[in-house]
Amino acid sequence: MEEWRGGAYRRTLRLPGGPGIVALRPQEGHVAAELRLTDVRDVGAAVARCRRLLDLDADPEAAEQTLGADPVLAPLVVAFPGRRMPRTPDGSEMALRVVLGQQVSTAAARTHAARLVSALGTPVHDPVGGLTHLFPAAEAVAGVDQETLSFPRTRRRTLVMLAEALAAGDLDLGVGADREHARSVLTSMPGIGPWTVDSIAMRALGDPDVFLAGDLGIRQVAAGLGLPTTPARLTAHAHSWRPWRSYAVLHLWGTLDHPITRMPKDGS
Known part of the structure; x- marks a missing residue:
């Protein structure tokens, strides 16, 4: 769901009108963005998510x-x-990825994330690169059979519990979310410690x-x-x-x- 190709960071986006793909290329004084959208009416939403991803405000x-x-x-x-x-266009995605990266190397975290994306992500067509899926929605992760996940059992439980809270609306990590309330909900979850809470606050909530x-x-x-x-x-x-x-x-x-x-x- 993300790659570096041709001097650009490319990734898939979950948008109201359907999947999108953005290529972000650093230029002198600005970032050039190339969008491939299912629905052209998603231009505004896609640009806003890219600005949030790059912390441009x-x-x-x-x-x-x-x-x-x-x-x-x-x-x-x-x-x-x-x-x-570096932030994220989707707070739920970042939170789930932070949990996948608990107490493992960045390489192992990428492997875990890639497996989750391949198993539960929505397929997309990328005519010019190697992107294949959207990152899974929280609802998809919440409904997964934990035995099919190929990482430690305690991590599976934490991941699914977090996804359930996100899918149910008990945890809001969207734009304008109450940071202190989100921290309180995260802290109450078994398997989520201070490093994870702080990482989500930084990368998902933009604290x-x-x-x-x-x-x-x-x-x-x-x-x-x-x-x-x-x-x-x-x-x-x-x-x-x-x-x-x-x-x-x-x-x-x-x-x-x-x-x-x-x-x-x-x-x-």
Whole structure:
């Protein structure tokens, strides 16, 4: 349901009039978008979801003013001005993907997601690339036979329970959702801990002030930059980064030598 091809990030979109495909290509000063839609009336909805995906309505200058006041973050802010928060066109999709990525490598998370998409996603036709499915709707995941899912049993239960809450409307991760209520609902679910709640708040709800103090990558970067490495002390240091701690997390992650911080190869 997503790929990098021909210098563009391409993905499928679930839209009111039917499946769509968007190709987003970085250009000087803007992002070029090419849309393939089932219904042309979905142009507005597709553009809005792409803007949300790329965090294009953010105010990076305000974040940089605060984060740049910290001598440790200042060089990162100068090196990568205008950094945005990678989000999602669909909050339910992101929440389910975060659960799939709990306590596994990014490669394993991609494998789990690919299996779920192949098994439960709606097929689409892509005449110019390798996209094959929409990400499964929460209703499809909620109704799945858990024994058919090829990952640990506890993860299956958590995934289906989350999908059930999303499908029933008990958990709202859409535009304008109440972030604190969503956090409360997520926290009450067995198998969903603080890292998962914070990741969903950052990526699905677009909360600009999330700090993943217990994230392994953040702690590794903190050690290299001379920042505190225990979650409590690191959180205390990050207090001055409020209300833009999500963007601080992105700057710190960006220093990691990891495939996820580099441009991918075509077809990946």
